[in-house]
Amino acid sequence: MQTSRRSILKGSLLATMATGFASASLTANAAEKTAAPQKTYDLVICGLGIGGIVTAIRAAQDGLKPVILEKMGSAAGNTVYSAGFMLGVNTKMQQAKGLQTGDTVEKFYEDMMKVSQGRGDPALTRLVAEKADETLNWLHDYVGVQYNVGAKLVWPMLQRAHLTTGEQKPGGKQLMTYLLNKAKELNIPIVYNAKVVALLDNPKNGDVIGARVKTRKGFEEYLGKLGVVMATGGFSANKMMLTMMSGVPAANMPVRGSNTVTGESILLTGPYFPKVVNVDQYHCGPIHGPTGANPLNIVNTGIAVSKQTQRYTDEGKTYVQMARDTAALTKDNWGYMIVDEDTHNLPMLKNDWFSYESKKAPVYKADTIEGLAKEAGLDPVELKKIVDEYNAALQNGKLGELTPPNTHKNPRPILKAPFYAVPFQGGMTATFGGPLINTKGQVLDTEGRPIKGLYAVGNAAGGLFYDNYVGGAQLTSASVIGMAIADHMKALMQ
Ligand SMILES: Cc1cc2nc3c(=O)[nH]c(=O)nc-3n(C[C@H](O)[C@H](O)[C@H](O)COP(=O)(O)OP(=O)(O)OC[C@H]3O[C@@H](n4cnc5c(N)ncnc54)[C@H](O)[C@@H]3O)c2cc1C
Structure with a gap:
């Protein structure tokens, strides 16, 4: 398949930032000289956090062939630093314990909207509230995630919290271990030390069709027949982006989580002009x-x-x-x-x-x-x-x-x-802003239209969170959206 270097050439402030102020076109010229080896999958997932790996596992269950590209030597994002709280209102785990929570999807939706000061995207928020139970049941039954339920641990104290349990601490590390075990069982390829440095597009129609990665051996290209999923986390470890978008006090904060989430979902998608929202918003502690x-x-x-x-x-x-x-x-x-x-x-x-x-x-x-x-x-x-x-x-x-x-x-x-x-x-803790997505996880452009082939999940996506979040809602929403992306892609194949 022929790929275009136009996306690398299209200069924008953010794309230039991505290359550390190196000339974007110089990078492209260098790339023209050596043809990078190409590998083709159904979908290319950039980043090994909960959003990326849930998308991959669900895609494999749906009969698709995903690949995960991770810039570090292991899962290194906020997921493995998280406490591992997730949220559900009437899951099998809650039922098995005979919990009478008095909780409902509507209350969950209203709490999320309240905590986001009414600024969370209503359609995305509703999707998360409606799909949370199904998603947690799937994580438990299909993936094997173990939860401790019943404790009134996070606001609004409705026994909504599902704390990931196991030998490892914190819960997020254990959660990732369950997910990695399942990915291994499903033979999902994970390419470590593969840093996504550019997206590739089809010169005939502009669809996003792949990712260019820098590995220890040089550049490689991964093509996704159904598209590319940005699951690279937020930009909580990128001081320059924080200074520019969230303000100096935010930039002066030590990180409570990962040092590897540096804003690639904004930097690399810039050439396709996504509608980037809520970049001044973040969670801290x-x-x-x-x-x-x-x-x-x-x-x-x-x-x-x-x-x-x-x-x-x-x-x-x-x-x-x-x-x-x-x-x-x-x-x-x-x-x-x-x-x-x-x-x-x-x-x-x-x-x-x-x-x-x-x-x-x-x-x-x-x-x-x-x-x-x-x-x-x-x-x-x-x-x-x-x-x-x-x-x-x-x-x-x-x-x-x-x-x-x-x-x-x-x-x-x-x-x-x-x-x-x-x-x-x-x-x-985490940044809340990024390219706005719809309920299929498709990235929307500045005019509100889906950018074909481009998806985002987890902290790489914007729209759901503003000001604060209901504890547990980030891991939950990354999983809900990851499943939505995979199921949407499966539908495209039929
Ligand atoms: C201390 C702490 C506690 C938390 N507790 C909770 C909780 O209990 N419940 C809850 O809901 N939320 C919690 N959160 C928030 C939650 O951890 C995050 O929202 C969630 O883990 C984000 O997952 P993700 O898939 O978007 O990305 P991440 O887990 O951040 O993973 C992104 C991955 O992408 C990789 N990557 C980045 N750039 C590239 C690139 N260019 N190429 C290839 N790979 C790349 C990174 O190395 C990383 O491995 C907590 C966060 C912190 C810091």
């Missing part, structure tokens, strides 16, 4: 960047001060907003949570302390507030003043009058020694 320790619940106790020993935000906010404010409102994206011994001993903080201890992250401790400030490198006089003001306001019911106010529903005093200071940063 607290982290001790240098070690990766996670103070998820600690940040919703006590008070937060900056290195300059000033309160900078309302500690009643969600952990997402606490992380966002720490990055945006402190000079250097560092905050210190100040708590006392009673708070320290709360059962819900056990995992957080373990995380700091096991990762050897510092937690400062002293018998006085002034002593604590000295340990942590804060101003002792200022910290004592802030803690005294906070305790007095708490006692007098005037926390709302502090600057900034504290609106915590269950505020805790800082009275009992010893006292603790926990350093943390706002950390980047």
Whole structure:
């Protein structure tokens, strides 16, 4: 099959960014000189995260021949860093446990729309809510994924959460192991150390028909009779894209997940002019960047001060907003949570302390507030003043009058020694923006028409998420869309 280099030649800012400011046409000229070997499959999947591998497994079940191209030596995206929560409202697993969740597809849809501030694409959101049960049942029955159900673990606490279980931690790593085992059983080829550097199109009609990859041996081309699926994740590890699209505070965040998700679904599809949406939106959470320790619940106790020993935000906010404010409102994206011994001993903080201890992250401790400030490198006089003001306001019911106010529903005093200071940063979890897709996973162009042969799934696609997400909805939606893409391609073959 003849392929066109036009897609490589079409210069755009983003395509130029993809080559690290090297001239896009120079790259193309070099490519003209050596004919890269070609291999043909039914579909070419770029990226080995949950979106990519679910698409591949479903395609193989549908009788298609997929290939997965992964730039690293193993699955290295956010999936293997994730907690492994997925969502369903009335799955076989829930039924087997006799759970009366009172949950419905409609409630799931409404929660997703609420959390996205009404900005999530309604058709995509409905697809995810409607197909979640079928998808989780399939992951359990066909793929062999094991879930723990029944716990009210993620908002809105409706027993919707399905936590992937097994020997490996975190759950996302175990999830990927189940999926890789199934892919192996189905003989799905996975080409590692194969970085997709360009898309290929048919010169006669412009359809996307393949991917050019850089391997250790040179360039190779993979052609997909039914098209190419971008499953390369978001751009949470691409500082330049974050600076340009999500802002400096986002770019200054250490990543909470993968360092290999660098925006290729936007960079490489640029020449086809997809409608790229929600690129200013991302999920973040607290982290001790240098070690990766996670103070998820600690940040919703006590008070937060900056290195300059000033309160900078309302500690009643969600952990997402606490992380966002720490990055945006402190000079250097560092905050210190100040708590006392009673708070320290709360059962819900056990995992957080373990995380700091096991990762050897510092937690400062002293018998006085002034002593604590000295340990942590804060101003002792200022910290004592802030803690005294906070305790007095708490006692007098005037926390709302502090600057900034504290609106915590269950505020805790800082009275009992010893006292603790926990350093943390706002950390980047995942970006939400990318080329807009329809319910078949087809990438839409700037005029809203499907770009033939071009698909996107998971964090590589845009449309579903805005502002925040219902915990578990990202892995779930990547699986739902992956199955939709494969089933759509199967229909094309018939
Ligand atoms: C700490 C943390 C906890 C989370 N917990 C949850 C949770 O419990 N539930 C939930 O729903 N979501 C969770 N998420 C979000 C979830 O992990 C992601 O939404 C999801 O894993 C994204 O999957 P993906 O298939 O889009 O991509 P990824 O898993 O990110 O995989 C993309 C893959 O593409 C590869 N790649 C990139 N560029 C190229 C290229 N040019 N060529 C070839 N390969 C390439 C990468 O190396 C990577 O292996 C969490 C995220 C983090 C960071």
